Amino acid sequence: MDGARAAARRCTEELARGELRGPLHGVPFGAKDIFYSAGLRTEAGSRVLAGFVPAYDATAVARLKAAGAILLGKLHTTEFATFDPAPTHNPWNLEHTPGGSSSGSAAAVGARMAAAALGSQTAGSTLRPASYCGVAALKPTYGRVSAYGVIPVAWTQDHVGFMARSVEDLALLLQVTAGHDPADPNSSTERVPDYTGALTRRRAPRLGVLHQGFLDRADAEVARVTNDALARLERSGASVEAVKLPAHFETVYAACWTTVLVEAAAVHADLYRRHADLYRPRIREMVELGTLVPGDLYLRALRVRGRVRREVLPLLERVDALVTPTTPTPAPAGLAATGDPVFQAPWTALGLPTVTVPCGHSGSGLPLGLQLIARPFAEASLLATAGWCEDVLGRAPAPAL
Amino acid sequence: MDGARAAARRCTEELARGELRGPLHGVPFGAKDIFYSAGLRTEAGSRVLAGFVPAYDATAVARLKAAGAILLGKLHTTEFATFDPAPTHNPWNLEHTPGGSSSGSAAAVGARMAAAALGSQTAGSTLRPASYCGVAALKPTYGRVSAYGVIPVAWTQDHVGFMARSVEDLALLLQVTAGHDPADPNSSTERVPDYTGALTRRRAPRLGVLHQGFLDRADAEVARVTNDALARLERSGASVEAVKLPAHFETVYAACWTTVLVEAAAVHADLYRRHADLYRPRIREMVELGTLVPGDLYLRALRVRGRVRREVLPLLERVDALVTPTTPTPAPAGLAATGDPVFQAPWTALGLPTVTVPCGHSGSGLPLGLQLIARPFAEASLLATAGWCEDVLGRAPAPAL
Numbered sequence: 001m002d003g004a005r006a007a008a009r010r011c012t013e014e015l016a017r018g019e020l021r022g023p024l025h026g027v028p029f030g031a032k033d034i035f036y037s038a039g040l041r042t043e044a045g046s047r048v049l050a051g052f053v054p055a056y057d058a059t060a061v062a063r064l065k066a067a068g069a070i071l072l073g074k075l076h077t078t079e080f081a082t083f084d085p086a087p088t089h090n091p092w093n094l095e096h097t098p099g100g101s102s103s104g105s106a107a108a109v110g111a112r113m114a115a116a117a118l119g120s121q122t123a124g125s126t127l128r129p130a131s132y133c134g135v136a137a138l139k140p141t142y143g144r145v146s147a148y149g150v151i152p153v154a155w156t157q158d159h160v161g162f163m164a165r166s167v168e169d170l171a172l173l174l175q176v177t178a179g180h181d182p183a184d185p186n187s188s189t190e191r192v193p194d195y196t197g198a199l200t201r202r203r204a205p206r207l208g209v210l211h212q213g214f215l216d217r218a219d220a221e222v223a224r225v226t227n228d229a230l231a232r233l234e235r236s237g238a239s240v241e242a243v244k245l246p247a248h249f250e251t252v253y254a255a256c257w258t259t260v261l262v263e264a265a266a267v268h269a270d271l272y273r274r275h276a277d278l279y280r281p282r283i284r285e286m287v288e289l290g291t292l293v294p295g296d297l298y299l300r301a302l303r304v305r306g307r308v309r310r311e312v313l314p315l316l317e318r319v320d321a322l323v324t325p326t327t328p329t330p331a332p333a334g335l336a337a338t339g340d341p342v343f344q345a346p347w348t349a350l351g352l353p354t355v356t357v358p359c360g361h362s363g364s365g366l367p368l369g370l371q372l373i374a375r376p377f378a379e380a381s382l383l384a385t386a387g388w389c390e391d392v393l394g395r396a397p398a399p400a401l
Numbered sequence: 402m403d404g405a406r407a408a409a410r411r412c413t414e415e416l417a418r419g420e421l422r423g424p425l426h427g428v429p430f431g432a433k434d435i436f437y438s439a440g441l442r443t444e445a446g447s448r449v450l451a452g453f454v455p456a457y458d459a460t461a462v463a464r465l466k467a468a469g470a471i472l473l474g475k476l477h478t479t480e481f482a483t484f485d486p487a488p489t490h491n492p493w494n495l496e497h498t499p500g501g502s503s504s505g506s507a508a509a510v511g512a513r514m515a516a517a518a519l520g521s522q523t524a525g526s527t528l529r530p531a532s533y534c535g536v537a538a539l540k541p542t543y544g545r546v547s548a549y550g551v552i553p554v555a556w557t558q559d560h561v562g563f564m565a566r567s568v569e570d571l572a573l574l575l576q577v578t579a580g581h582d583p584a585d586p587n588s589s590t591e592r593v594p595d596y597t598g599a600l601t602r603r604r605a606p607r608l609g610v611l612h613q614g615f616l617d618r619a620d621a622e623v624a625r626v627t628n629d630a631l632a633r634l635e636r637s638g639a640s641v642e643a644v645k646l647p648a649h650f651e652t653v654y655a656a657c658w659t660t661v662l663v664e665a666a667a668v669h670a671d672l673y674r675r676h677a678d679l680y681r682p683r684i685r686e687m688v689e690l691g692t693l694v695p696g697d698l699y700l701r702a703l704r705v706r707g708r709v710r711r712e713v714l715p716l717l718e719r720v721d722a723l724v725t726p727t728t729p730t731p732a733p734a735g736l737a738a739t740g741d742p743v744f745q746a747p748w749t750a751l752g753l754p755t756v757t758v759p760c761g762h763s764g765s766g767l768p769l770g771l772q773l774i775a776r777p778f779a780e781a782s783l784l785a786t787a788g789w790c791e792d793v794l795g796r797a798p799a800p801a802l
Contacts, residue, residue, distance in 0.1 A: 258696075262700065266704075296670055
């Protein structure tokens with residue numbers, strides 16, 4: 001915090017002299033504790049990394065700082081960004097989970113402790129907690145934002161994610177962090193368009209609603225709030241049609257988990273051999289299961305992922321975004337688990353960009369979200385669509401703390 | 402053969418009219434029987450594919466045809482391009498193996514049945530048989546020549562290879578087949594330089610000889626012939642220095658075989674489940690072993706490959722080519738096995754371009770080769786170096802048949 005205070009003082013002085021570091025001059029943000037931060041402990045919620053202080057910033061952290069943003073501090077994560085919960089509570093109801101694995105990121109933005117936060121998503125770790133905590137979030141296309149300096153979960157599905165109070169802020173965060181990074185072998189060389197400019201071109205979008213496997217799988221309350229939100233969007237001019245997924249779409253779940261288990265086992269093999277006793281039960285189970293999956297099954301999982309992706313891409317050409325509830329239920333009660341990533345996992349496995357915007361509340365006052373899914377590298381149009389929806393649905397109010 | 406005769410007649414007529422299809426107008430070539438060939442059986446040396454006739458040509462076959470070359474026919478391969486031998490003999494001594502897996506390709510060019518042949522190399526399947534049969538061969542950089550329509554062995558190591566009587570012919574073959582192919586996801590977009598033109602810029606090269614693991618592992622006869630050849634090259638002006646490999650270089654062998662086993666198991670999983678009884682013992686063993694390797698071990702093998710590659714690349718900057726004997730022994734006696742790919746496997750696993758040129762004969766008259774290894778996508782300079790060596794060492798005479 002002392003470093004952040006000093007940085008804030010410098011920003012104030014610069015501003016007084018008419019100097020601006022960049023579009024995020026002085027904006028306070030937090031980073032999930034799997035992002036390397038020079039001089040600050042980075043422990044990934046695990047006793048295995050207790051006291052580890054990296055010498056450099058993750059690329060996403062470095063680019064936010066270069067744009068003028070101030071790193072307030074590190075935010076709690078489930079252990080190694082998987083399933084053993086963080087000590088974080090949901091700011092809307094302290095008896096409920098904030099979600100995971102980016103628990104601290106969602107809670108910090110939801111509770112207005114930071115204007116923005118970096119999270120990550122390997123299955124459902126950014127959009128799910130964001131929705132549970134009533135904030136907007138973006139998971140860009142795979143490779144769009146460098147994952148260099150982010151402790152990996154499963155590198156073919158690891159995405160940097162953003163949380164903020166508005167779609168406009170998400171666009172700003174993406175604008176300053178997107179772009180090729182030679183330090184990340186999976187970083188894309190795709191051109192970076194004008195994301196913030198695209199927001200000024202909001203127009204009533206064509207939305208494709210997914211019923212089977214999504215709206216049909218949500219609880220009654222989520223289904224009601226989602227349908228209400230869709231009706232409001234339609235009344236405001238959006239075209240809303242039902243879209244049917246390919247017959248074998250559900251195979252992507254098995255492909256996603258096989259991939260995550262095997263890659264997580266490979267990531268942790270050395271540390272786990274030396275420090276198995278320090279791992280908590282769920283990450284432990286993942287690593288041990290992962291070492292049992294034969295290599296050819298892993299390769300077949302990658303092929304299934306590729307095949308489902310080829311089948312899904314044409315559906316995305318016909319609409320501005322596919323739409324689902326962001327989660328099948330509001331944030332579950334209790335802190336022993338972090339909720340179900342089932343509505344995010346397919347899009348993460350397919351590497352597609354997704355956004356969640358708040359869309360209402362459950363009867364008990366917990367926030368709910370609408371998930372929008374778009375074509376690869378179509379973040380500009382996705383954010384414009386999300387911004388239009390946000391205009392109709394309204395931003396979530398702050399929780400009463 | 403009737404199709405080839407008709408094509409030859411058309412080429413003759415066109416030539417009479419002054420028409421030239423391309424730089425290989427009328428040149429007869431053969432293709433290893435894992436290359437798809439429209440209307441011609443493609444059986445990969447296996448009963449599993451008996452009678453299979455593809456509807457289209459592999460990209461390499463199509464590009465050779467487009468350059469005017471005439472596909473004479475398909476050439477024997479070991480079963481699925483691995484280790485169960487083809488019914489092919491070595492044209493220099495019918496009691497000896499021609500090597501594998503591109504057995505027919507090497508024997509056909511060695512015996513002057515075809516001017517050129519397509520082979521493939523996943524461990525040592527092009528350069529080893531070429532050397533055993535006294536011909537020149539090129540395995541380009543991974544991704545340089547499209548593998549579309551080539552039945553895979555292990556796709557992260559599968560390379561199309563070329564065999565011919567001279568380095569100049571190898572350059573011609575590469576020139577007309579290199580270049581991006583959107584149908585092959587691993588095809589490189591690297592610019593295609595003027596390979597044939599580069600041959601005119603031959604000059605005495607800097608050669609780095611690998612002793613440990615290579616020259617030291619060759620039998621006495623191979624070592625003597627190799628050292629004689631190196632002495633002749635040095636007397637003609639080449640600089641010849643000993644180069645030491647990185648300490649952990651040998652780990653690349655385990656990485657190579659782990660990768661091949663797992664990917665081969667993934668390739669064959671479906672066919673093997675239905676037709677296990679039709680598989681011969683060695684490919685059978687590979688598929689069964691491959692299904693036992695855990696996925697995280699496979700991923701670690703890929704990491705080892707990447708790490709050794711990063712350590713080897715700087716060595717390649719200091720010389721025009723690294724040099725080894727192409728094989729540790731001349732073609733072994735007997736047809737039950739196809740010889741040892743140990744001198745090729747590392748460079749195949751690392752995706753580096755390699756050439757073999759004939760460099761002498763064993764006491765019993767079997768041909769031996771010199772293997773040259775270069776930087777990724779440095780085929781132009783590699784071929785110029787190989788051409789210079791060929792000028793000094795002489796082309797191999799035809800075997801007495």
